[in-house]
Amino acid sequence: MPVPITGQLATNVWGVAEVGSRDTQNGLEDASMKQWCYWDGQVIKGPEGKYHIFASRWDQGKGHGDWVNSKAVHAVSDTVTGPYIDKGLCWPKDQEGKGHNVTALVLPDGRYAVVVSCTRPGDVFVSKSLDGPWKHLGKIKGKGLGASNISIMVRPDGDYMIVPSSGQVFISKAADGILGPYKSMGPSVFPKGIPDFEDPVVFYSGGFYQIVVNSWSTRKACHLTSKDGKRDWVNRGLAYDPTTDFIRYTDGSVNHWHKLERPGVLLENGHVTAVTLAALDTPKEQQTGNNGHGSKIVVIPFDGVALDRDLQNIASPAQASSKALVRP
Numbered sequence: 001m002p003v004p005i006t007g008q009l010a011t012n013v014w015g016v017a018e019v020g021s022r023d024t025q026n027g028l029e030d031a032s033m034k035q036w037c038y039w040d041g042q043v044i045k046g047p048e049g050k051y052h053i054f055a056s057r058w059d060q061g062k063g064h065g066d067w068v069n070s071k072a073v074h075a076v077s078d079t080v081t082g083p084y085i086d087k088g089l090c091w092p093k094d095q096e097g098k099g100h101n102v103t104a105l106v107l108p109d110g111r112y113a114v115v116v117s118c119t120r121p122g123d124v125f126v127s128k129s130l131d132g133p134w135k136h137l138g139k140i141k142g143k144g145l146g147a148s149n150i151s152i153m154v155r156p157d158g159d160y161m162i163v164p165s166s167g168q169v170f171i172s173k174a175a176d177g178i179l180g181p182y183k184s185m186g187p188s189v190f191p192k193g194i195p196d197f198e199d200p201v202v203f204y205s206g207g208f209y210q211i212v213v214n215s216w217s218t219r220k221a222c223h224l225t226s227k228d229g230k231r232d233w234v235n236r237g238l239a240y241d242p243t244t245d246f247i248r249y250t251d252g253s254v255n256h257w258h259k260l261e262r263p264g265v266l267l268e269n270g271h272v273t274a275v276t277l278a279a280l281d282t283p284k285e286q287q288t289g290n291n292g293h294g295s296k297i298v299v300i301p302f303d304g305v306a307l308d309r310d311l312q313n314i315a316s317p318a319q320a321s322s323k324a325l326v327r328p
Contacts (some may be wrong), residue, residue: 001125001301002250004081014292015281020255025083027276028053028075029296035286036086039070040102041276041297042131042268044081044112044130051266052130053078053276054104054114055297063289064280072099072116074132080266081299082276090114091125091134099123101149104263107156113178115140117164123148126177139324142182143293145170151202151211152178161229163189163202163211169230191222201263204229204307205271212239212263219259225311236311239263241279247300257298258282265302269279272304 007025015022024031028038028156036057038323041051056070072091075084089097099116107113107126114134122140127133132136140162142145149165158174160182168186190197192214200213209229214221223239226232240246241258247295262278280287287293301315 001303002248003300005249005251006082009251010247011046012129014294016258016293017254018258019281021253022255024251026300027082027297028084028086030054030060031292033292034268034293036060037064037294038297039067039100039278039295040262040264041299042102042104042264042276043274043276043299044104044106045080045266045268047082048131050082051080053297054090054102054106056100056102056116057086059289060294061289064284064287064295066289067159069098069118070100070119071097072102072114074130081301084297087131088250090132091136094125094134094136095120101262103151105152105154107178108158108174113137115150115152117147117150117237122150124194139177140178140182141180141215142170142184144168144171144184145182147182149200153202153204155209155229156204161202161209163200165198165200167197167200167213168312169229184238185230189224189226191235194218195223199262201265202229203265203267203272204269205304206311208308208311212265214263216261217297220265221260223298247298255298259284260298268310271308275300275302 030036038057039061040055053075058070075086077084084277100119101117104114116123124137125134126137130160152243160172162170167190168173169180169185172182196217200210208225211224220241221239223236224233243259244256257279262276264272264276265272282293286297
């Protein structure tokens with residue numbers, strides 16, 4: 001859906017010209033690009049009506065390669081599209097806040113969990129409040145579960161479900177909790193013939209388990225669905241492509257980021273209402289620090305009701321395999 005203009009569209013900000021005029025108050029960013037590069041970005045709507053985004057950040061002066069030292073942060077906005085105000089580190093006294101591939105979810109008992117992977121494989125932190133304090137609960141465990149680029153959800157049946165960068169589906173029974181042990185449901189469910197998948201996000205809406213997964217080398221993402229979330233995953237086609245005009249404002253202006261990675265979704269009343277993406281204006285290797293290039297988190301409104309309606313209207317998986325469910 002078109003992105004509302006919260007501040008104003010500007011060109012005198014960091015980034016290459018191809019990005020175009022953009023609203024620095026959308027999502028989470030350091031508009032000066034003097035302190036932080038931001039990454040990840042899972043949104044949860046709080047009981048008070050505010051929107052909370054959980055992300056990672058690192059010193060922009062050290063370039064994109066400093067992601068290995070990134071730290072988990074919490075930011076808050078009055079509206080889903082932003083601006084999000086960085087409230088600081090989630091757990092400053094635990095490894096000085098270290099955390100990357102940050103995601104978050106609401107637990108069945110009403111508590112909140114933040115999960116990090118890669119630099120701290122499968123570490124889980126919990127809190128009764130989105131504002132913290134966050135306590136380290138432990139590490140996710142499961143045979144064959146490489147805790148890289150984890151996406152995690154609570155299934156409608158109460159079990160926990162993880163899809164990591166390997167593309168395998170892992171499930172922990174509700175009684176075993178968020179830490180597991182998780183059991184693999186089989187081999188990778190990602191489409192064959194497409195390289196370099198990473199950064200999956202898994203969610204349930206419209207009667208389908210759904211995955212959006214990015215192919216970093218092709219800079220495109222696929223959309224997959226399954227009725228039970230364990231098997232028979234169907235490739236529904238293209239999810240997003242940064243070379244197309246899908247990030248657009250209500251006045252018709254368009255942004256073209258070089259890469260869009262780490263997709264996340266906000267679900268409200270059972271449907272996706274917003275999508276978050278980590279956006280870079282140049283290739284990662286060109287982001288060496290203090291050169292006017294970096295990354296931020298963008299938030300895009302999404303018509304999840306229409307997506308779920310269209311999924312229900314598809315006659316058969318065979319008809320859907322070549323179609324892209326992307327609204328114009």
